[in-house]
Amino acid sequence: MATRIEVTNDMFDVTELNEWLSLDPQDGAIVTFMGKVRTLESETLSLYLEHYQGMTEQVLWRITEQARARWSLNHIVIIHRIGEILANQAIVFVGVSGPHRKAAFAAAEFMMDILKSEAPFWKREKTQQGDAWVEAKQSDQAALKKWF
Numbered sequence: 001m002a003t004r005i006e007v008t009n010d011m012f013d014v015t016e017l018n019e020w021l022s023l024d025p026q027d028g029a030i031v032t033f034m035g036k037v038r039t040l041e042s043e044t045l046s047l048y049l050e051h052y053q054g055m056t057e058q059v060l061w062r063i064t065e066q067a068r069a070r071w072s073l074n075h076i077v078i079i080h081r082i083g084e085i086l087a088n089q090a091i092v093f094v095g096v097s098g099p100h101r102k103a104a105f106a107a108a109e110f111m112m113d114i115l116k117s118e119a120p121f122w123k124r125e126k127t128q129q130g131d132a133w134v135e136a137k138q139s140d141q142a143a144l145k146k147w148f
Helices: 014-021 055-070 101-118 138-145
Strands: 002-008 029-036 044-051 075-081 083-086 090-098 121-127 130-133
Touching: 002 055, 014 029, 014 075, 014 090, 029 101, 044 075, 055 075, 055 101, 075 101, 090 101, 101 138
Parallel strands: 002 075
Antiparallel strands: 029 090, 044 083, 044 121, 075 090, 121 130
């Protein structure tokens, strides 16, 4: 079992992350999710993400521990970018490996749902019309409720 948590300004290497998740021949499933900055109807140019160093990483570790308590998992990775991220660029990567696909799919979805609602990131959206803070969405809160 291994866990990787990173909050970084840098772009991550999806190939390297998939190779890391694939290290154990006992694992029959690898599930990954990569989120990217969408343009939506406001024509987003970029997002600027801030976080509280130390607190954010602690929440991400807690999310992985909750996932391990629910499912049999081997490798877990959460990489979240901060700073200015341009539209269409990757912002988050979540991956898990484990013996069975159902557990791996459920764990990846669980971790993203919890991350979206509980990880302390503040997002400022930049558009042609100006900048604005992004507020929490009702859909993210609804997704959170299905797990508790």
